[in-house]
Amino acid sequence: MRNLLRWETALVFLLIVVALTGQVSTDGSFLSGGNLFYLGLDIGEIALIALPLTLVIVAGEIDLSVASVLGLSSALIGWLWNAGWSLEMILPTVIVVGALCGAFNGLLVTRLGLPSLAVTIGTLALYRGLALVVLGDTAVADFPASYTSFGTTPVPGTNIPYPIVLAAILAVLFGVALHASSFGRSVFAIGANEEGARFSGIRVKRIKLSLFVLAGAVAAIAGIVYTFRFSSARADNGVGLELAVVAAVLLGGVSIFGGKGSLFGVLAGVLLLGGLRNLLILQDTSTEVLTIVTGLLLLVSVLAPSITRRVGTLRKAAS
Amino acid sequence: MTATAVAPARRTAARRLSNKVGRVRELGIVVALALVVIPTAIVNPRFIQPQSLRDLLLNASIVALLAVGQTLVVVTRNVDLSVGSVLGLSAFLTAQQFADHPGTPLIAGIGFGVVVGLACGLLNGLLVALGNVPSLVVTLGTLYVFRGIDYALAQGKQVNAANLPDALLNLGSSRVLGIPILVLITIAVIAVAAVYLRSYRSGRELYAIGSNPEAATLAGIPVAKRTLTTFVLSGLVAGLAGALWVARYGTVDAAAGTGLELQVVAAVVVGGVAIFGGSGTVAGAALGALLLGTITSCLVVLQIPAFWQQAISGALLLSAITVDRLLALRLAKALRKTEGTSHA
Numbered sequence: 001m002r003n004l005l006r007w008e009t010a011l012v013f014l015l016i017v018v019a020l021t022g023q024v025s026t027d028g029s030f031l032s033g034g035n036l037f038y039l040g041l042d043i044g045e046i047a048l049i050a051l052p053l054t055l056v057i058v059a060g061e062i063d064l065s066v067a068s069v070l071g072l073s074s075a076l077i078g079w080l081w082n083a084g085w086s087l088e089m090i091l092p093t094v095i096v097v098g099a100l101c102g103a104f105n106g107l108l109v110t111r112l113g114l115p116s117l118a119v120t121i122g123t124l125a126l127y128r129g130l131a132l133v134v135l136g137d138t139a140v141a142d143f144p145a146s147y148t149s150f151g152t153t154p155v156p157g158t159n160i161p162y163p164i165v166l167a168a169i170l171a172v173l174f175g176v177a178l179h180a181s182s183f184g185r186s187v188f189a190i191g192a193n194e195e196g197a198r199f200s201g202i203r204v205k206r207i208k209l210s211l212f213v214l215a216g217a218v219a220a221i222a223g224i225v226y227t228f229r230f231s232s233a234r235a236d237n238g239v240g241l242e243l244a245v246v247a248a249v250l251l252g253g254v255s256i257f258g259g260k261g262s263l264f265g266v267l268a269g270v271l272l273l274g275g276l277r278n279l280l281i282l283q284d285t286s287t288e289v290l291t292i293v294t295g296l297l298l299l300v301s302v303l304a305p306s307i308t309r310r311v312g313t314l315r316k317a318a319s
Numbered sequence: 320m321t322a323t324a325v326a327p328a329r330r331t332a333a334r335r336l337s338n339k340v341g342r343v344r345e346l347g348i349v350v351a352l353a354l355v356v357i358p359t360a361i362v363n364p365r366f367i368q369p370q371s372l373r374d375l376l377l378n379a380s381i382v383a384l385l386a387v388g389q390t391l392v393v394v395t396r397n398v399d400l401s402v403g404s405v406l407g408l409s410a411f412l413t414a415q416q417f418a419d420h421p422g423t424p425l426i427a428g429i430g431f432g433v434v435v436g437l438a439c440g441l442l443n444g445l446l447v448a449l450g451n452v453p454s455l456v457v458t459l460g461t462l463y464v465f466r467g468i469d470y471a472l473a474q475g476k477q478v479n480a481a482n483l484p485d486a487l488l489n490l491g492s493s494r495v496l497g498i499p500i501l502v503l504i505t506i507a508v509i510a511v512a513a514v515y516l517r518s519y520r521s522g523r524e525l526y527a528i529g530s531n532p533e534a535a536t537l538a539g540i541p542v543a544k545r546t547l548t549t550f551v552l553s554g555l556v557a558g559l560a561g562a563l564w565v566a567r568y569g570t571v572d573a574a575a576g577t578g579l580e581l582q583v584v585a586a587v588v589v590g591g592v593a594i595f596g597g598s599g600t601v602a603g604a605a606l607g608a609l610l611l612g613t614i615t616s617c618l619v620v621l622q623i624p625a626f627w628q629q630a631i632s633g634a635l636l637l638s639a640i641t642v643d644r645l646l647a648l649r650l651a652k653a654l655r656k657t658e659g660t661s662h663a
Contacts, residue, residue, distance in 0.1 A: 062455075108637070112644050117398070117455055118594040122636040125581055129630025136626055243463055246456075256453055288470035295463030302452045302460075 007253040007305075011268040018272065022279045030279060033159035041151065041229060043274035044163030045070065045222040045238065047267070049245045050252075051167070051174040052215040054266045057249055058178070059211055060191040060258025061109060061116040066219040067241035068127035069101045071234075073223030075131035078140030078233025087147060095220045101127055102216020106209035124242070131235040140233040151229040163225045170218070175263045187211070191258025247298035248273045256302060273297060348590065348606045352613060359617040366620050373499055377567065379612030380505040381406075381560050385579065386586040386604040387512045388556030391549040393587055394516070396529040396596025397454035399550060401443060402557045403579035404465035409435040409561025411469055414478035414571040417487060425486045432562030433555055439465055440554015444547035454550075462580065466573075473573035480569030491566035501563055505605075508556065512601045521545065529596025585636040586611050593647075594640060611635065 022030030029035055049066050056063050073094045080090045101123070108119045150162040178184040189197040190204050198204050227233045252269030254261030276297070277290055360367045385402050392399045413432035417423055423431075439461070446457045480488060493500055516522040528535045528542055536542050565571050590607025592599025611632060618628055 108641070112641060114640055114644055115594055118588065118640050119637065121581065121584060122633050122640065125585070125629050125633030126637065127633075129627070129633050132626040133624075133630055136624075243459060246459065250456065256456055286471070288467045290467075291463050292467035292471070295460045295467060298460040299446065299457065299464070302456045303446070303450050306451050 008262065008265045008268060011252070011265060011272060015268060015272055015275065018275045018279060022275065022282070026279075026282050030282060035278070035282070037154050037159045037161055039274055039278045040159075040161040040164040042278060043270055044161065044167060044229070045226050045241065046244050046248055046274065047164070047167040047270045048170065048222040048225065049215075049219050049241070050248050050266050050270050051170055051263070052211065052218045053245055054249050054252070054254055054261060054263055055174065055178055055187055056116075056211045056215050057254050057256065058191045058258060058261050059187045059208055060194065061208060061211070062120065062246070062256075063102075063105060063116065063212060063215045064120040064242050064246070065101070065105060065123040065127055066215060066222075066245060067238045068124045068131070069098050069216050069219035070223040070226060070238040070241060071236060072101065072127045072131040072134070073098050073220040074227045074233050074237040075135035075235040077224065077227050078138075079134045081140055081143065081233070087144070091224060094224060095217055098220020098223070099213050099217040102213040102219075103209065105216065106212030109212065110205040110209050128235070128239070135233065135235045137235065141231055143228060143231055143233075148228045148231040151231065163229070166221075166225070171263065171267060178263055183207070188259055191255075191260070193259075243298070244273065244294055247294055247301065251297055251301040255305070269301075345591065345600075345603050345606060348603070348610050352606075352610055355610070355613055355617050359620055363620050366617075369497065371616075373494075373497075373502075375613060375616055376502045376609075377499050378616065379609045380499075380502050381564060381567065382579070382582050382586055382612060383605040383608035384505050384508060384556055384560040384563070385583040386590065386608045387509055387601045388553035389583050389587045390590075390592050390599060390601045390604040391512065391516070391525065392454070392553045393592050393594065394525050394529045394596055394599055395546055395549055396532065397447065397546065397549070398458065398584065398594075399440075399443060399454065399553045400458040400580045400584075401439065401461040401465055402553065402583055403576045404462045404469065405436050405439040405554055405557035406561040406564060406576035406579060407573065408439065408465050408469045408472075409433075409558040410564040410571050410575045411473055411478070411573055413562045414483065414565045415472075417484055417565070418478045418482035421484065423484070425484070425490070428484075428487065429559070429562040432565075433558040436558015436561060437551060437555045440551040440557070441547075443554060444550030447550060448543040448547040466577070470573040475573075477570060477572035478565075483565065483569060487566050488569055491563070491569070501567060504563065508559070509601050509605050516601060521548070525549065526597055529593075529598075531597075582611060582632065583608075585632055585639075588636055588643070589639040591643070593643060607639075 019031060049070070053063060053066060076094050076097060077090055080093065081087070085093075105116070105119055105123055108114050109116045154161050155165060178187060186197065186202045186207055189200070189202055190207060194204060223237070226237050230237075248270045249261075249266050250256060250269075251273060252261065252266035254266060273294070276293065280290055280293065356367070365371060385406065389399055389402060409432040412435050413428055416431050417428050443454075443458055443461055446452060446461075447454045450457070490500055495503060516525065524535070524540045524545055527538065527540055528545055532542060561576070564575055568575075586608035587599070587604045588594055588607070589610060590599070590603035590605065592604055614631065614635070615628055618625075618631070
């Protein structure tokens with residue numbers, strides 16, 4: 001627990017460093033209202049998907065198919081819109097399909113006992129493939145402005161983009177579920193010791209299944225946000241986004257082995273990742289370097305706990 | 320009395336089942352290949368002409384190469400997701416080496432690509448073995464780092480066949496006894512890896528590590544060293560595949576091999592290498608690669624839209640791991656029954 005607190009303190013400290021460096025090196029435009037709006041828009045989908053994925057990883061599983069569910073939901077929106085459905089009908093349908101995608105992952109993992117890594121690599125291809133089948137390589141862009149305007153305008157009177165409001169509401173819900181409910185305690189217990197959790201009467205399979213369903217549903221919501229933000233429904237929307245989300249969650253101090261982590265840390269991780277990328281973009285850094293930085297952050301965030309542990313044992317041995 | 324007489328019989332039954340499960344995999348792939356090829360050949364007889372069969376083998380050989388390296392890694396209960404990026408980086412650097420230094424001998428240029436791959440594999444291996452970090456996360460990170468370096472070095476340029484030496488391009492197109500040289504190289508690599516896994520002490524130790532890492536450590540197997548070796552070998556093979564990619568396609572940009580890791584993992588799993596580690600053969604993995612390549616070609620011949628291909632390869636991967644799991648469960652049940660009688 002103390003280790004965890006220290007990691008989150010370090011994250012907040014790093015955030016302040018990034019913010020100050022950004023502010024100085026861009027002559028004050030980094031923390032300006034306009035830039036914060038775009039920063040918020042940019043991390044919207046990552047923040048949304050990171051919430052359920054945190055619970056999945058705390059329970060000792062992983063879901064790599066989230067970005068493909070995002071793409072599938074985007075493609076479905078375009079396809080159903082072309083077929084003449086109203087958006088009031090399309091949006092709930094898309095969320096249900098996302099939940100079904102998650103349920104398919106969850107059933108393969110819990111009922112057949114397959115490793116979630118292998119399953120979700122498979123469904124990563126399957127769902128993205130279905131998105132291509134549904135919409136091909138065309139784009140649908142003729143959505144009504146009332147749905148797409150949040151991509152350019154913040155909540156009136158502030159610089160806060162609407163997706164961040166949505167993410168904040170969901171963050172409170174997920175935070176309460178993970179840290180202040182018996183459901184959340186069960187999730188930690190499963191991740192720490194699955195067998196022990198089962199013997200103490202926790203319904204391991206049911207809880208894991210519900211986590212995958214949540215991840216699918218929220219990924220579909222992120223797909224809706226992505227589609228309307230760019231006013232473009234495409235099958236290849238959000239390709240590779242799973243890396244950024246997993247990187248943010250691990251950067252936030254969640255252990256890839258399960259049983260450890262906090263939603264607060266993950267939110268700080270999302271902000272740090274988004275802030276760094278935004279700062280690099282402001283300084284005209286090429287997208288190649290952004291890819292390298294994201295990959296390096298992922299490596300550092302998994303190596304850091306292992307290195308601190310090693311330093312700790314060395315110090316103990318010396319004293 | 321009767322119990323002791325019955326037990327050996329049951330035990331041989333279980334052993335027979337476990338042998339059958341092993342054989343059923345490779346046989347299953349051959350049957351699946353037949354099921355795919357025969358209807359396609361009936362619809363379009365040109366599909367089984369020598370030239371189109373050669374193309375089939377050529378297309379599958381690069382994925383098969385990567386699958387061989389991946390098998391070594393997966394057998395130890397790890398995974399290397401960076402192979403596509405390593406191939407891309409090695410392909411671009413090899414092509415650039417040949418284009419910038421026209422006098423480069425063929426072997427030296429290909430060796431350069433192999434060294435690039437080896438260096439990438441060494442980095443992966445060091446991070447996994449010394450950092451004590453799950454290979455999935457490490458290689459997901461290096462997947463993006465290597466690809467990013469590839470793009471940063473290429474800066475949007477590409478190397479064309481016109482700038483490459485004829486010796487290299489001939490390697491990609493020439494044949495010995497009617498079989499393309501690339502295919503022969505792939506078969507040689509498969510043979511070497513198969514012998515290593517089958518008959519060498521350190522090869523057998525890889526299976527032990529994958530079956531039970533703790534027990535392997537207690538048995539005195541240098542787990543970290545062996546794990547490092549598998550990643551180095553996987554990188555080395557991916558580097559070789561990168562150099563051969565240049566020979567085969569002639570035109571290389573920074574995007575070469577993007578997303579290939581998925582096909583490779585799918586080929587390995589379809590080929591019967593357990594994703595939990597501890598079992599599987601390189602021949603099976605290579606057959607898996609051939610099956611996936613054949614299905615892609617058949618979809619083209621049967622004029623099924625290209626959009627279906629990704630969904631189909633995903634569905635194949637899922638059915639392969641599901642079948643694998645169901646067979647393993649049946650085997651475990653049979654073994655448990657044997658144990659129950661011998662205790663009685």
